[in-house]
Amino acid sequence: MIAQIFFSLLLFPVFLYAWIEYRRSPVVAVLSSAVALAGLYFVWVPSHSTWLAEFVGIGRGVDLILYTWVGISLIVILNLHLKLRTHLELITVLARKIALAHPVARPAEGPGDPPTPTGILRDVRGARSSDSSALAAAGGRRPRRRRGQSA
Numbered sequence: 001m002i003a004q005i006f007f008s009l010l011l012f013p014v015f016l017y018a019w020i021e022y023r024r025s026p027v028v029a030v031l032s033s034a035v036a037l038a039g040l041y042f043v044w045v046p047s048h049s050t051w052l053a054e055f056v057g058i059g060r061g062v063d064l065i066l067y068t069w070v071g072i073s074l075i076v077i078l079n080l081h082l083k084l085r086t087h088l089e090l091i092t093v094l095a096r097k098i099a100l101a102h103p104v105a106r107p108a109e110g111p112g113d114p115p116t117p118t119g120i121l122r123d124v125r126g127a128r129s130s131d132s133s134a135l136a137a138a139g140g141r142r143p144r145r146r147r148g149q150s151a
Helices: 002-021 026-044 046-056 061-101 118-124 129-137
Strands: none
Touching: 002 026, 026 046, 026 061, 046 061
């Protein structure tokens, strides 16, 4: 009885997630609700999971639930991997377009150094965030301070 209550309490956040996500993704919400309902059913009536497992050809109901969980987890991981890969490709395209849209470069500092973009060089050389507008107005150089002028 304690295990049934414990597992029922673990399935409650799944229902909560489904209810919150229904507007954003109704398919995910319906599938999450169905999985939570099936889980609650098998938690409170475990003999039916054993009957279903024997019907499918698996020895125990616990094994059927474990195999189903592994299959769902693999599908979710594959889906997340594909989304992550798509986002990384999008970031690469955006970075390439930004780099090509701002081709301004400073001359090389040494004989073998490649030219560097001015914005990156300015940030690397130690501009504080409060100095960034002054640096931009001075063309990348710090403005000279006059006597009596505070920072």
